[in-house]
Amino acid sequence: RECKPCFYQTKLKPYISFSALNYDSSAFNRFNYIGETGINFSTLFYSNFLNKDIIFIPEISLFKRWTKYNPDSLIQFDDFEEKYDGNFISTDLRWDINSETGFNGNVEIENVYDFTRNKFENLFLRYEIGKGEFKIEGENEWDIEKNIYKFGVNSFSWEKEKYKFSIGTKVDNDAEITGLETWWEQS
Numbered sequence: 114r115e116c117k118p119c120f121y122q123t124k125l126k127p128y129i130s131f132s133a134l135n136y137d138s139s140a141f142n143r144f145n146y147i148g149e150t151g152i153n154f155s156t157l158f159y160s161n162f163l164n165k166d167i168i169f170i171p172e173i174s175l176f177k178r179w180t181k182y183n184p185d186s187l188i189q190f191d192d193f194e195e196k197y198d199g200n201f202i203s204t205d206l207r208w209d210i211n212s213e214t215g216f217n218g219n220v221e222i223e224n225v226y227d228f229t230r231n232k233f234e235n236l237f238l239r240y241e242i243g244k245g246e247f248k249i250e251g252e253n254e255w256d257i258e259k260n261i262y263k264f265g266v267n268s269f270s271w272e273k274e275k276y277k278f279s280i281g282t283k284v285d286n287d288a289e290i291t292g293l294e295t296w297w298e299q300s
Contacts, residue, residue, distance in 0.1 A: 123156040128176075143182060151176025165216075168209040175202050199229030218242035224257075233257040246273050251281075261286060266294070275300035 127150075134145045155172040179198050207221040219241055225234035236257055241250040251267035268281025277298040284291050 121156055121158045124154070126153045126155075127151070128153060145180065145182045147178070147180045149176050149178045164214070165210055165212040168207075170205075170207040170209075172205040172207075173202065174205075176200075196225075196234070197227075197230070199227050201228065201234075202226045214244075216242075216244045235263060243270075246271055248272065263287065268294070 130149045132147050134147070135143075151174055153172065153174040155170060158169045160167050177200050178196055180196075183197060203223070203225045205221065205223045207219060209219045211217050219239075221237075221239045223237040223239075226232075227234060234257075236255045238253045238255075239251070241248060243249065248270045249268070250270060251265065253262070253267070254264040255261070256263045262284065263286050265284045266281065268279045270277060270279040272278075278296075280293070280295040282292070283294040
């Protein structure tokens with residue numbers, strides 16, 4: 114079968130971000146701020162092959178980060194808060210596939226390198242693959258320095274109209290959680 118010509122789109126975006134976090138408790142009564150300046154380069158490649166729209170998006174960011182408090186001195190709620198001051202490069206690769214038959218999916222791999230400490234941050238793998246009402250989805254994290262699987266949620270879902278049922282595994286080595294997770298949603 115014929116592969117339609119690919120097209121691509123390239124973007125170069127400088128950015129500045131600033132966030133303020135108030136830790137209001139007796140143990141952590143602190144006001145923290147996190148700032149970043151950087152430049153992001155991304156390109157998008159598109160092709161239609163065997164009646165499937167395939168989109169590939171590689172992305173690279175160079176950024177400098179500063180924070181008032183080191184992450185070790187506060188409770189962390191997400192990966193954004195876990196980085197120290199320093200200079201970084203981030204790589205992100207994403208593939209999206211959509212077909213006329215209803216098979217859809219995406220896979221994303223992301224990693225950050227810390228130039229200041231000369232080390233890799235954690236590696237992330239996120240995916241979602243489905244057809245019709247059924248879907249397999251997951252979010253996984255590996256600590257490259259310690260060579261361990263750190264976190265993972267991988268599930269099988271059924272979704273129809275306003276109902277969704279999911280069942281899957283959950284692993285969180287930091288919190289020492291391993292088990293089967295299931296939930297039911299009704300919108």
